[in-house]
Structure formats: C-alpha cells, structure tokens
Amino acid sequence: MGSVEEKPPVSIPVIDFSKWDNPSTPSERVAIAKELASACHNVGFVSIINHGVSPALLEEAFGWSKKLFDLETEQKMKAPHPDGPTVHRGYSWPGLEKVSQVISSDAEVGEKLRAVTDCKESYEIGSEENDEQPNVWLPEEVLPGFREFMTDFYWTCSQTSQEILKAIGLGMNLQDPDFILKFHSGHNNQLRLLHYPPIPAAQLENELSARMPAHSDWGSITMLFQDDCGGLEVENQHVPGEFIKVTPLKNAIVMNIGDLLMRWSNDWLKSTLHRVTLPPASDRFTGEERMTRARYSIPYFISPDIDARIEVMPECATEGNPIKYEPVVQREYRLMRAKLQYPEKAPQAVTASG
Template identity: 40%
Template sequence: MSEAIDFSLLKGSPEESKAVSAALLATLKTRGVAKLKNHGLPAELIAEMFDYTKKFFALPLEDKMIAKHPPESTPNRGYSYVGQESVGSISGYEKGVSEGKQVRDIKETIDIGSANDDLVDNIWVPEEKLPGFRKFMEGFYESAFKVELEILAALAMALGISQDEMKMLHGKGENEFRLLHYPAIPASELTDGTATRIADHTDFGTITMLFQDSVGGLQVEDQQNLGTFRGVESADKAEIILNIGDSLQRLTNDTFRAAVHRVTYPPTVKVGSEEIIPERFSIAYFAKPNRTASLFPFKKFITPATPCQYEDITAWDYNNLRITKLFSGKA
C-alpha cells in the first residue's frame, strides 16, 4: 500500500493543491483506496473516539440492546448485534450479480447520524450507561462532515467538475457513521467460508472515511487487478482510509469504480489455524449525497464514447434499495 497523502497541502499553493488532488484521484483509481494524513481531524479526537467505541461495546448486551437497531432496514440507526446484518447479501450488487453469498458476519455495530437530521432520529443508550457518549458522537459527526466537504472538493478539482456543485450535492450532511467491533474468535471459525468478519462489499455513499486500529485484516480489491485483494494497514489510528462508494461510481458514470473491500484474517494469523484472531475496532464515516439529490451521472461523463450507464434515482431511494438487502439477506 502506498504512503499516506499529506492532505494539508490541499491548503497550500495552487500547485500543491492541484498535485494533492491529482494524487488522490490517481491512487483511488488504481488502488481503490487512499490513505490521508494531516487531514484536519486531531489525533487526540480520534483517540477519544476509539476510547468511546471500546467503552460502548464493553457494555453488557442488555444495555446495548436498549439502543437496538429496528428489525427492519430503515431507519439505519442504533445497535446491531452479531449476525443481525448480512453484508454478503449485497456483494456484487453494482456488478450486476443478483444474489450475494450467504456468509455470516462476525461483528457488532452501532449506526449514528446527524443530530440535526429532520427525518431520522438517533437511538442512544441512556446517559447514565455511558456518560458523555452522545455529546462526543454528535461533535465528532460535525467535525468529520467538514473534512468530508474538503475531500469532495479535492476530488471535484481532479475530475474537472464544479467544487461548489459537489459540495451543494452533499451540503445537508445527511450521512451516518458506524462504530464496529469484531470480537476475538478462533481462526478456524472462518475456515469453511460460511463466516467472516465482514464479507466482500461496496459502500452505498460517495466516499467512506475509515479509521482502524492496528489489528489488521482489511483488504481492498486492486482496481488494476480485479479479483486481487491487498491488505490495507494504518501507520496509526489517526490516518483516514478513504474509499469510493456506489454513489460516486454512478455520478461519474463509472469513471470511478466503487472499491470492493472486506475484513478477514489479519496477516499475523495463519489461515485455518486454531490461533485466536484478536478483537478489532474501526469507525466508518459514510458520506452520502443529500437524500433528494439525483444520482444521474454528471453531464461531463456522458459522451458518445461513454454512454450513460445508469437510470435516474434519488440518493435516498438508492440507499434504501441497498440497505433493505443488507438486513433482509435477500438480493
């Protein structure tokens, strides 16, 4: 995996800004994922985010279930216990595969949106169960949203489209972020292919900003060697692991391809052994277009040589189409 891109140079000279944007575009197109450092979210803030994440998942199950995700797919808020989701059911969606593999994900999550969302409310554990959790998460959301807009502006610059248009398309901040915990398990549990930490999938939104610990196991499909997955490790928890989602694939008419990724054995654990795979924590911030925004490709990317590949659909309808499969286990 290539070195992290110094995102602070986006605010440097015009030449530095263009160079950073171009490097970001090139890395995402070839590797499917890019790493960012000096992106504006302080290391101390991210460290505190991991501390709260660990505290939440250390709560007794009955406490976490107070904030349980509804049994249906929408709204996508609250706590999902191990096995509630079936990410394998959405594998290959944008490649035209009608039904994904039925693979059990060994993970638990909690999904959180904006405190100012006028359509969907967050679902919280009571304050006395985890003091400060709600306030911190609401603040982190707002901080991540600001960085999201800067990343989108950089991508727009490299793609030769309007930065203002890209920002307006995402200006309502109708996003969500997810705390993830992968419990420690024997490596043998993954041997027969019926279970994994999280199955191959693409994300629904425009971009995903991921923070991960040092355990390892994240793999992303190489865009120049489809079918080949490469490990993505972080130098520290403060690095942003950035990947492209389905919405940007649609908006750019396949100029960008959504990055297929998964979490499996870390490189330190022998496949099929009786070794224990350590528990793993990560945080994913999913940046999405405004719900009412159209995902019809930008005009620039529709030409006689590259005819339009997608029908018109709103971001909200597309999101719900995908997430219904996630919770139903049916494609």
C-alpha cells in the same frame, strides 16, 4: 476528465493532505487534488494523512467505542437497531446485520446469506436533523457523555469529508469544482462504531463465519479510521478477484469511493469491492484455538442528501464513453441496496461480547 497516470496498483496510495488547507502556492493545492483524483480513478482507495482530524480526538473516539462495546449486552440493547432495513441507527449485535453485494427482495435469499454469520457488532449515529433516520441513543446514565462526544465527532468528520469532496472535484477538472459538494449538507451521513470480537481463526478460514464479506459502499465516499489489527482488503481493479491487504497506518483516513459517486462520474471514479477478513498471521493470538485479535474501526459514510438526484456529470460522458446510468434518487438507491441487510423481524440478541 483530467489526465491521470494509468497503472496497475500494488498498494494503496498514501497522500499527505497537509498542503490542501495550507498550500505554499495555489499549484500545490491543485497537485494534491490531482493526486487524490488519480488514486480514486486507478484504485478507488487511498490513505490520507494529516487530514485535520487530530490524533488526540481519534484516540478519544476509539476510547468511547471501547467503553461502548465493553458494556453488557443488556445495556447495549437499551438502544437496539430498529427492525428492517429502513432505519440504520442504534446498536446491532453480532449476527444481526448481513453485509453482501447481493440485491434482492427475496427473504429466502437473505436467509441463505445469513447461514454464514457476520461476527461483528456496531453502533450507528447520524445527524439529529435527519427525520428519516432518527438516532437511537443509549440512556445517558448508561454511558454518560457518549452522546455529546459522538455528536461533536460526527460534525468534525463531516467538515473533513467536505474538504475531500472539494479536492476530488478540483482534481477531476470539473467545470464547477464544488458541484459534488452542493449535494452534501452532512445531514445524511452516518458515523459507525465497529467491533469485531475475537473468534477462532478456523471459523473464518473454513467460511463458517465472516467478519465483513466483500461489498461496495452505497454512498459518495467513506472515511475509515482503524486500529492496528489489520484485516481490511481491497480488490485490485486491474485483476478482478485479487485482493490487496491494507496495512494500517496510525491516525490515517482510509478513504474510498462509493457507488453514487461512481455513478455521478460514469465509472471514472471506482467504487471498489472490499472486505474484512483474517488479520496478518503476526497479529493473531496464539494458542490451541488460534483466536483472532479484537478489531475496532470507525467508518464515516458520506452520502448525498436524501432527495439528491444523482445523474452522470456532463464532463464524464463522451462519444467514446456514453452515459452508463439512469438518474437515481439517493433514498431509492439506499433502500434498494439495503433490502437484505437487516431482517424485518430481528432475532433476539443472545451473544454477549466486549
């Protein structure tokens, strides 16, 4: 692997990606790639600015997200998330999904986890050509133009993700810098619209409810767009159990490494635990109940193609760092991680939010 500076992080690195597409010299492109790879090695998270997804497009995307979540529950339920963890598409109402780092097929374990409700709602979108994950769209008359915009936005995000994967491969000094990219057609990615409705801060402080518990992502990388509310925290790789607050940076991508790219790299790249909790005190509503602000974010999960076989890259295994992982197929890994995420039979949506 390429040499990188080893240092304990105190914040999330910020990388200006503008010279990746328009380098003054080839060496500037390499410098961006090495900076990105170093951040992914030391931290697992990085904020990327000037990444190619325009501020105007992001503003429009968040506008559509707010329109969606402002709908009445009955309207959103015209595109319900399917029962069980196999297909991850459509609308998930507050309390349906349970995020955790626990891997188990025991339904009782899932019930215990669900005793603390995740107070969020989401809408999942994928490629129209992914037959294993068919989209669940709202009827056009419910939100005219939503499907067309989100389909185009999905592929804009995919294009940006491919440039990031190229840069990571170059920064790692892979023999073939485009090796990782070859497993990512874009058809197995997932666009997620997320809304965290206001709730009393005490519910989160007393762990009676959660926003998003600590977890790692299951794919290759994740690109996150977020509003200015705050609340995202990332575990310090050098001090387990210590979480670093991620200060929202307008129009930036917060990019993190997922489990499968960590496996490919034999742990050289870090799939870091992260969570969403209370926003900073200055960003909370005041009042007797101390209500949290509503939070909106748009993660875009980049995964290898469904049948992709993930095995440690030769450059990432040495005598001092032998292979840590057996090969795994993306489909099998996703299903293993998803077992407790959604119940086999979904409870009725009773919470209206927006």
